[in-house]
Amino acid sequence: MPHAGYPVGSDVSTYLTECGFPVSANLTNMLDGYALSGKQMFETKVNRQILATTQTRKFDPPTYWNQALDLEGDLISASSVTAMGITQVAATDYLLGPYDALQRGQPYVWIEFLRWWNSLQSWATKQSIVITGQWGWAATVPDDVWDAVIAAAILKGPATMVTMKASGGGINSFRTGDVQEDWGISPGHPFRAHLRETYNSAVASYTRVQGGV
DSSP, rough: OOSSSOOOOHHHHHHHHTTTTTHHHHHHHHHHOOOOOHHHHHHHHHHHHHBBBBEEEEEEEOSTTEEEEEEEEEEEEEEEEEEEEEEEOTTTTEEEETTGGGGGTTEEEEEEOOOOOOOOOOOGGGTTTEEEESSSBBSSSSHHHHHHHHHHHHSSHHHHHHHHHHTTTOOOEEETTTTTOOTOOOOOOOOHHHHHHHHHHHHHOOOOOOOOO
């Protein structure tokens, strides 16, 4: 199920323990830092903020009145939109798009103004579009992003040495929650490979392309 926040050190420790890799006390004290590094690593790689926060962002107006304006980020809801100091009303003055974004479980990535604009921008209107809202991919952290951040946290530092030592001892399966993965006749199958696969799969799913999702 989705998570209210990003993983912290205790979540990384729990994951490793459930997978059969005990975490030493001195390493436990360092895991919060690795969890934060894992989150930063993932969001930098996918070029987007996953957990939405309230922010106000400013933009230059579009060149033409009916031109969609790239939000250059993800927006799940707007509480206020103004243009040159004038409050804009949703569905009357502007539309957020893609129109079916929320139904598809994705954020808005552009805004389209429905009223007339000057055909050319002037310096006076620079940064005159002001949008306050929930900026980010979603209001919660999806399961696959959660797992990817934990994977990144483990791969970032000394935790990697713990997993390599354990897997080198002949482990051929691991269990986390209700899920068990078996590697058959390949004891010593690198746990790191599983972590990289988890991370790379989420990166492929969430990487933001320019001008879209």
